[in-house]
Amino acid sequence: MDSINHVASDQALTSVHSEKPWLNKKGHALSERDLKxxxxxxxxxxWEKYLNSLDGTLSDQQLKPYEYDYLAENAELTCWDLSQSSADNGAKDFVASLLKLLTPQQQRIIQMNFWEGRSERYIAEELQVSRNTVKTLKKRVLRRLARHLKGVSPISPLVKGEENSSVTKGGKDEGNHLLADGRLAEAV
Structure with missing residues (x-):
């Protein structure tokens, strides 16, 4: 009985959103149980409206797409700007060696997204692929890079000046993955 009253109260809350019945009167998503x-x-x-509302990243859902694109394109600082001024050459070399693991298209996606601050929508148009392709490639790239970084902190030995560390010399981690320098590309 309590469950029926709970659902009935949520249905009353959603009646305000006849166009979006998956939202309560405050505009927040219903719990999974209530949504079912x-x-x-x-x-x-x-159903199609609901599924379409789920399409996109959290950033895009919080802002209208044109607002998100405008902000991304007009950002004053990007990762690239910050890396040019604050990272030492060792850290930059380490990142460059990681990027050599990627295909030219993957490198471009990472560069445009993280260094230039471009939105996924902009990247998709620029590379003439779908937005889902950009999202999927970016996710795969980040997972791939994470595998190579697992258990490795590329910054700490470089900051501390430990020239003989396995990171700066290109040793191997516990999983026998090559670290740092130009030999990273052979590990794939």
Whole structure:
């Protein structure tokens, strides 16, 4: 009985959002349990609207797409700007060696997104691929780079000036993955 009253109260809350019944009256998403109950009566059009609302990144959902693109394109500082002024040459060399692991297209996506501050939508248009392709490639690249960085802190030995560290010399980690220098590309 309590469960029925709970669902009924949430249905009353969603009646304010007849166009978006997956939101409560404050505009927040319903809990998964309540959504399951409320969605039982949805028609095809409502399901399509709901699924379309889930498409996109959190940043895009919080801002209108044109607002997000405008802010990304007009950002005063990018990762590249910061790296030019604050990173030492050893750290830059380390990052450059990691980027050599990637295909030219993957390198371009990372450069445009992280160094130039471009949105996924802009990158997709520039590279003439779908936005989902950009998102998927970026996710794969970050996972791939994370595998090579697992258990390695590229910055700490460089900051401390430990010239003989395995990171600066290109040793191997516990998983027998090559670290740093130009031999990283052979590890793939």
């Amino acid at each position: 109950e409320v969605s039982k009566g949805w028609d095809q059009e409502t």
